[in-house]
Amino acid sequence: MSEKGILFVLTGPSGVGKGTVLKEVRAHKPLFYSISATTRAPRAGEQDGVHYHFMARETFRQLAEQGGFLEHAEFSGNCYGTPAAPVDEELQAGRDVLLEIEVQGAMQVKDIRPEAVRIFLAPPSFEELERRLIGRGTEEPEVIQRRLDTAKHELTLAPEFDYIVINNTVEQAVSDVLAIMQAEACRSSRVTLK
Amino acid sequence: MSEKGILFVLTGPSGVGKGTVLKEVRAHKPLFYSISATTRAPRAGEQDGVHYHFMARETFRQLAEQGGFLEHAEFSGNCYGTPAAPVDEELQAGRDVLLEIEVQGAMQVKDIRPEAVRIFLAPPSFEELERRLIGRGTEEPEVIQRRLDTAKHELTLAPEFDYIVINNTVEQAVSDVLAIMQAEACRSSRVTLK
The missing domain is CATH 3.40.50.300 (P-loop containing nucleotide triphosphate hydrolases)
Structure with missing residues (x-):
């Protein structure tokens, strides 16, 4: 509806x-599965775009400034965030x-x-x-x-x-x-x- | 809850x-079943307190003035209403x-x-x-x-x-x-x- x-x-x-x-x-x-972005290094077996979107601290910071995250936070010196774009695409598609x-x-x-x-x-x-x-x-x-x-x-x-x-x-x-x-x-x- | x-x-x-x-x-x-109140005369087979609460126009009017109905209206010269008290009792009992x-x-x-x-x-x-x-x-x-x-x-x-x-x-x-x-x-x- x-x-x-x-x-x-x-x-x-x-x-x-x-x-x-x-x-x-x-x-x-x-x-839909949301894949978090993080600045921490991949662990053994973790794939970019599957377990996380791994990104450099500067890329993360820029994306955050542009409002590219629905939320983000720092834990133990690493940044984690929920990228907004894939979520918005899904919502626009009516899902x-x-x-x-x-x-x-x-x-x-x-x-x-x-x-x-x-x-x-x-x-x-x-x-x-x-x-x-x-x-x-x-x-x-x-x-x-x-x-x-x-x-x-x-x-x-x-x-x-x-x-x-x-x-x-x-x-x-x-x-x-x-x-x-x-x-x-x-x-x-x-x-x-x- | x-x-x-x-x-x-x-x-x-x-x-x-x-x-x-x-x-x-x-x-x-x-x-819970809500039984409406009405000022119209009972039809054949209709029982007071089962199909309707049948009441005199004056009783209905007084009850309405006291806020005794959740809603009431007149149709074809007869008044109909939803008595508040039984509903409130049911809600108070947590249902x-x-x-x-x-x-x-x-x-x-x-x-x-x-x-x-x-x-x-x-x-x-x-x-x-x-x-x-x-x-x-x-x-x-x-x-x-x-x-x-x-x-x-x-x-x-x-x-x-x-x-x-x-x-x-x-x-x-x-x-x-x-x-x-x-x-x-x-x-x-x-x-x-x-």
Whole structure:
């Protein structure tokens, strides 16, 4: 019904299950893959244009200045960003886009694309997020503690997003995300009557 | 997730299929039945409190003055209205309500309950609505013409509603209404994080 595709952003704290939910949403609905740009060096086996768009710091900086990213940030001395052009092409072709973006980046998208529909994936409780992060068993206690501190702050930002989906079970969260995507296509501002 | 139920209003021009869609939505989701109040005399077989709340004109008038109706209107010299109290009880109990209301009444609900989520059911095209109304074969041509004139006006009001669902097929329309109900429960303003 919408002539142009709708831009959806899925965000939430580290460990909440964004990747799993997005993977399952894709199993129900074919969706465009966004490939991030980064200034870090490729690791063994990583291909340019497949895993990342690898670019020089100066190229990244220029692209950022031209508004070429929907969001970008620096982590551990490397820049990462979501290139806007491929997303806009997809939307122009009438196809919806669902991007998985960290909370700070998702906040930036609101400024650059105020029409984006932003979904915050939240844990059933903070204690449950703690259990999930510890349960991974892959991180040092200090790393886990830092992530939990960040998550605590990020959870206070949830009300600024359009939707909050509680990840009680992956099945329910996926169903909620799909319902949001279907409902948003019916928003009266997006439907033209014949 | 919502503590209080959500009030949904389904509206659309005569002949668009509101009743059929609502019946199918109910088959997927148990929902409260709203019983309209009316000042007209009961017909054979009609029971008070089952088909309608039959009431004297003075009682109706007083209730309307006290804000006891979510919407009310006069047709052919009789008053009809949607009593607010049973709807509010249902919402307080944490259950969603989906009301089927004529377009003019649905416009009134917005003033009285601005938080209501209003869905406009539209035909795939005006010509299709024409075919459906004529196809019923139960009305005089003048009656059909009057309904089409009203429908033409009502369709111009569609953008004032929150959602527009095109009734291409009953199955698709029902799926859209259910998605809207599920998505609205995830609106960040309705979700409290633990």
